[in-house]
Amino acid sequence: xxxxSSIGEGELIEALSRVFRDTGYDGATLSxxxxxxxxQRASLYHRFPGGKEQMAKEVLAVTESWLTExxxxxxxxxxxxxxxxxxxxxxxxxxxxxxxxACILNMLSSASDYEGPFACAIKRIFEALIEALSxxxxxxxxxxxxxxxxxxxxxxxxxxxxVLSRGTGSQKPFERFLEALPEELLGRH
Amino acid sequence: xxxxSSIGEGELIEALSRVFRDTGYDGATLSxxxxxxxxQRASLYHRFPGGKEQMAKEVLAVTESWLTExxxxxxxxxxxxxxxxxxxxxxxxxxxxxxxxACILNMLSSASDYEGPFACAIKRIFEALIEALSxxxxxxxxxxxxxxxxxxxxxxxxxxxxVLSRGTGSQKPFERFLEALPEELLGRH
DNA sequence: GTTTTGTTACCGAACGAACGGTAAAATATA
DNA sequence: TATATTTTACCGTTCGTTCGGTAACAAAAC
Numbered sequence: 001x002x003x004x005s006s007i008g009e010g011e012l013i014e015a016l017s018r019v020f021r022d023t024g025y026d027g028a029t030l031s032x033x034x035x036x037x038x039x040q041r042a043s044l045y046h047r048f049p050g051g052k053e054q055m056a057k058e059v060l061a062v063t064e065s066w067l068t069e070x071x072x073x074x075x076x077x078x079x080x081x082x083x084x085x086x087x088x089x090x091x092x093x094x095x096x097x098x099x100x101x102a103c104i105l106n107m108l109s110s111a112s113d114y115e116g117p118f119a120c121a122i123k124r125i126f127e128a129l130i131e132a133l134s135x136x137x138x139x140x141x142x143x144x145x146x147x148x149x150x151x152x153x154x155x156x157x158x159x160x161x162x163v164l165s166r167g168t169g170s171q172k173p174f175e176r177f178l179e180a181l182p183e184e185l186l187g188r189h
Numbered sequence: 190x191x192x193x194s195s196i197g198e199g200e201l202i203e204a205l206s207r208v209f210r211d212t213g214y215d216g217a218t219l220s221x222x223x224x225x226x227x228x229q230r231a232s233l234y235h236r237f238p239g240g241k242e243q244m245a246k247e248v249l250a251v252t253e254s255w256l257t258e259x260x261x262x263x264x265x266x267x268x269x270x271x272x273x274x275x276x277x278x279x280x281x282x283x284x285x286x287x288x289x290x291a292c293i294l295n296m297l298s299s300a301s302d303y304e305g306p307f308a309c310a311i312k313r314i315f316e317a318l319i320e321a322l323s324x325x326x327x328x329x330x331x332x333x334x335x336x337x338x339x340x341x342x343x344x345x346x347x348x349x350x351x352v353l354s355r356g357t358g359s360q361k362p363f364e365r366f367l368e369a370l371p372e373e374l375l376g377r378h
Numbered sequence: 379g380t381t382t383t384g385t386t387a388c389c390g391a392a393c394g395a396a397c398g399g400t401a402a403a404a405t406a407t408a
Numbered sequence: 409t410a411t412a413t414t415t416t417a418c419c420g421t422t423c424g425t426t427c428g429g430t431a432a433c434a435a436a437a438c
């Protein structure tokens with residue numbers, strides 16, 4: 001395998017992720033992707049013969065496995081609930097850089113395109129996220145339905161706070177969401 | 190003023206709104222905008238000398254005044270609170286077509302571009318929405334700070350439910366948000 | 379009451395630039 | 409040498425934008 005490349009597989013996907021997340025699919029031109037990865041357009045096509053669409057697909061695939069390994073699975077320990085919820089808060093805070101970054105799921109969702117090339121992956125990630133939170137919420141005797149509803153609401157609040165933070169140019173909404181998360185998820189008012 | 194136009198000012202902005210809302214700023218090509226408005230590219234430039242950017246700006250301006258006249262102001266009557274909240278629910282349901290449509294504020298927010306051409310208008314609309322809901326929430330003796338927090342949370346839930354509905358291809362999340370809205374805003378648990 | 383002039387709305391054609399994508403040569407790794 | 413990777417140069421298409429001109433209507437001039 002001949003490689004003199006200055007950029008590794010992980011960093012490559014990371015750079016692509018960043019561009020797609022910050023500019024959306026249409027905004028992510030090959031010039032920007034090339035610039036940000038340090039690879040020429042043709043080099044990108046060597047690694048992703050399927051072009052821009054394949055890049056976005058692989059970004060979503062990596063995002064899914066990353067979330068599974070670094071967020072969903074670590075939440076499944078037998079540590080105390082409050083400890084795990086605190087871990088969730090920390091992970092989300094890091095994942096979205098305190099509300100500065102948008103969510104790639106939102107940025108790659110095309111409104112008109114319900115059967116778009118990414119619809120399946122996006123849907124699966126959303127459902128996995130809700131499921132993970134739901135398991136957290138129901139592990140203290142809470143009814144399954146109630147826990148699921150709380151999990152869905154937390155996901156709504158998460159993405160809503162990100163939209164609001166981006167729209168108002170302030171991280172405050174996201175920070176307030178993180179603060180309210182434990183009570184929202186566990187239902188202690 | 191000579192005019193043989195087939196499309197009125199209102200319908201024009203409406204068509205442009207639809208395209209920007211469904212495809213985002215980058216996705217809204219002049220070809221699509223031309224197709225959807227029934228005006229040739231050159232004709233669009235006659236009405237909007239500033240080009241695509243001016244179109245989006247005017248769409249946002251019309252959106253802002255529309256919301257003020259048709260949502261914020263009608264909420265300021267002296268009708269019973271529950272009646273007004275019910276009105277809010279109906280208006281939101283119609284505005285987003287039951288969760289089928291995305292929000293143009295989200296679609297025109299560019300992540301990387303905190304000082305983008307639409308940032309000010311978007312921020313203003315978000316804050317006006319929160320303010321309108323906040324007034325509703327505090328008109329029953331609720332403390333100002335509490336009402337404001339509830340209003341912000343409702344806005345988060347609104348946009349989060351839209352993101353989730355779009356991402357999962359289901360209107361359910363938005364519907365569940367609408368159902369929960371009164372309790373969320375007025376704090377009756 | 380015509381004719382002229384000016385204004386407004388619209389369109390077809392074209393512009394340069396950038397788009398996503400490709401082929402083959404060049405270069406690095408093994 | 410053989411293979412993997414990057415590079416250079418280019419393809420056709422579409423992008424946002426502009427230009428020249430035409431049809432319709434209103435005001436002014438005759």
